[in-house]
Amino acid sequence: MAMLGKRRPARAASNKSGLARKPAAKPAPVTESGDALVVERLAHDGRGVAHDAAGKTVFIDRALAGERVEAAVHVNRKRFDEAHVKALLSRSEQRVEPPCVYFGQCGGCQLQHLAIGAQRAHKQEVLRELFARQGIDLSDIGLLTGSSEHYRRRARLGVKVDGQGNVLLGFRAAHSHRLVDIAQCHVLVEPLQALMPPLRKLMASLEAPRLVGHIELLATDVERVVLVRQLKEHAGDAQRWQAFAEQHSVALGAWVGREAAEFGWQGTPPALEETLHIPGQTPLVLSFAPGDFLQVNAEVNQQMVARVVEWLAPKAGQRIMDLYAGMGNFSLPLAASGARVHAAEGSAAMVSRIADNAARNGVEVTAQQADLSAAETVKALLKAQAGLDALVLDPPRNGAEAVCQALGRHKVPRVAYVSCDPATLARDAAHLVHAGYRIKQVAVADMFLHTAHMETLMLFEYEG
Incomplete structure (x- = not known):
């Protein structure tokens, strides 16, 4: 699992969405683009997209859709240029004053110049566009939101x-x-x-x-x-x-x-704990250690867990498997609802953590270590757990392709997928849709306000 403070592992380069990740080009001498450029839309990473007089695509830092700008190119590439705003000739109604004095210098928050409502609408549109490339229409996308400042723990x-x-x-x-x-x-x-x-x-x-x-x-709540x-x-x-x-x-x-x-x-080791307050349940206390993955936004994480529990509506005795289970973020609340939960994780340390957290909270969760990127391992796991009522997926950025491909053969009635990368989610969702699953619910979780990153929740049901 990732160190505290680290993002989940980066996915491999792909040409399926957004900009392909290519070797960095040598910075070019800063040059003016000449005529004013009209920003047509926002790229997935939040930069403005325009075309110069020759038709070449220009990605412009901190430019918003509908604005006219004079741009200065700072990186030349074969197919596109990268630029920044030299002069803002007309302003978008969605442009706001960034709340941080380091905006434009620090690389942490790319979207502070965009109104918060527009940031969230942009993320929904990115998801919709990526799914459209897979031939899937997402007409209704929900939204989970939290505090507009001071959210990162x-x-x-x-x-x-x-x-x-x-x-x-x-x-x-x-x-x-x-x-x-x-x-x-x-x-x-x-x-x-x-x-x-x-x-x-x-x-x-x-x-x-x-x-x-x-x-x-x-x-944490106390440390x-x-x-x-x-x-x-x-x-x-x-x-x-x-x-x-x-x-x-x-x-x-x-x-x-x-x-x-x-x-x-x-000195004395602290008690590192995450408390989950899920409607209708006694609060659950999950212990973790330095090196364990922990979501940066506690408020939005609570909403995501509650939404997955609501969607799956587990009943006593139902069988649910939680893959990429971490420290039990979804496993324990599902088990607290009465479901029989089996968790799988790639890290042996996290398997132990799940077991300890389950015992501490008096819920029953079985757990095992498994390489969920290996197709044969996934097939064997689904075969061994045949008869599941539901499955939860919460993979790292490279997604859960091996699992989604295997679900074409090992059918599970309901699948809740929690994703931190909309491109790999769209790819994996296409596997499920082609195998007979239908999308029942979609929600963007604004886990990382002021950035182009997001979490997405989806519920699939098998209809054959």
Whole structure:
């Protein structure tokens, strides 16, 4: 599973949707595009799409549909150019003032210049377009939303010492390894935002800041956690970190070593817990550890879990399998409704975590380790669990193609699919539709407000 603060693994390059991921072109000298360009629409990544006088496609950073701009090209490619706005000649009604002072520098939030309602409509349209490419019409797409600010409960901060010896702390610029030094972050939950000033002060006081690879921040309902990637031990700085943790009441942990880094807590290990409040259920407490995957937006995650439980409406004794089960985010609430749940995960550590969480909450979930990317393993698993009433899929970015292909033969009445990549979801949905499944429900979950990323929930039923 991904480290805390990391996104799920990136999918392989594909020409099926959006821009194909190609080797980076050499930056071109910045040149003006000449005539004003009219932005026709937004690309999937939120950039404006226009065509120059010769008909060549131009992707323009921070330009919105309907706007007229003078653009400066900063990357030339064979089939398209990449540019930024040199002058804004006409404004979209959907353009707003970005709430973060680092917008346009930090690569974390691409859409802060677009009104929130329009951001969400854009994500729905991206989903609709990707499915249309597979010959599937999505006419009715629901929406799950949360807070419009301070939603991110985990983040990874890069650390760098510049040529003048200044310690930089922040996030990477878009499409770059350059670190943008930040003093605040608009999307961090407030308990983590409050740590930014003292954390910057601490970094400036370290004797060997170059030994810090990165810093991960995590907030639970009761804990603030700071996790440090320390490339080599440094006794003096270790004492400074410990004093910081005590002064600001944070739990401190560190991975130490350049290669086989070992993790340890400095002081008493905290109780890392996620509490799920699902309507009609007693709250469920899920424990996790550094290195486990945890959704960044707790509020939207609660809504996603509740929606899947609502869609599947499990009854006592029904059999449900949860694939890519993580720490039991969906398994436990489904089991709490009375279903007999079997979970499968690629990580042995997470299989143990599911079992421990089930026992802690007094629900019955069986779990096993399985390579869900291997077609033969998936076929064997579905055969062994024949007679399922429902299946839950919550895969990483590369999707669940092996599972969806196998479902053409091993039919399951209902399939709830939770996706963090709409392109691989569209691909996998096409496999299911061609095998006789029908789409019954669709909802975009705005898990990552102000970015082009999203989660999507779908319910399929087999109709033959």
